[in-house]
Amino acid sequence: MERKFSIGVFDSGYGGLTVLKSIIETLPDYNYIYLGDNARSPYGDHSFETVYHYTLxxxxxxxxKGCKLVILACNTASAKALRNIQQLVLPEKYPGHRVLGVIRPTAEIIGDFTQTQKVGVLGTRGTVRSNSYPIEISHFFPDVEVFQQSCPLWVPLVENNEHLNEGADYFVKKYLDELFVQSKDIDTLLLACTHYPLMISKIAEYIPEQVKIVAQADIVAQSLLNYLYRHPEIENELLQNQKRVFYTSGDTENFDQHAAIFLEQAITSLKMEW
Known part of the structure; x- marks a missing residue:
């Protein structure tokens, strides 16, 4: 009997659950295995080599674990590891497998949101330093000017469930002010970290009303839907039993508590072993 496979979704921690949530809503029939590398997160301040090693x-x-298609739901992993995995590892070791990221699907459409041709990108230090978004966006929208701002304290705020409290206001305003000092004409704000959608209501308090906030989860989910439509040879190999399994390299009880916030439902995770 022909072997079937699950779709893997990887993130350095919890943030990728926002992407998985949208993927499940868009493609509910497939089997998913989620892996959060919580024991070694956050990835944002790690070197290129470390992120590549951890991601691979x-x-x-x-x-x-039986995933032939893996989505890197982590922006830092997509920025620092995806290209080398796709170009150097898969052809040699796993020619029938696929690994997709979150940066290219976003870059392909972000220019459609802006009228001023000026886009702000909020991300981790690792994502910003990689310059992946300006590079990718320029391929599809050469007239769009991209302004970046790293927000190193936002992930800890989210993971400690402090992101909507008054204590978060200083750091939300600080990073947004630093972004808009670069250009007052930014009219589109890309949340280039999977944690940041949980902060949308707080972010909206400190930006001009006309600025559009763009989160990635629905974009990535739609991109995956289109990918499977274009690649029936992959889609035909996927299990469709609506089974979801969650693994973490960290503490399972802590993961489950945070996952309930990101997924808006209770889960029971398993401890992964290398």
């Missing part, structure tokens, strides 16, 4: 190790773990 996690992707290969998902391959061994």
């Amino acid at each position: 190790q996690s992707v290969e773990w998902l391959f061994n």
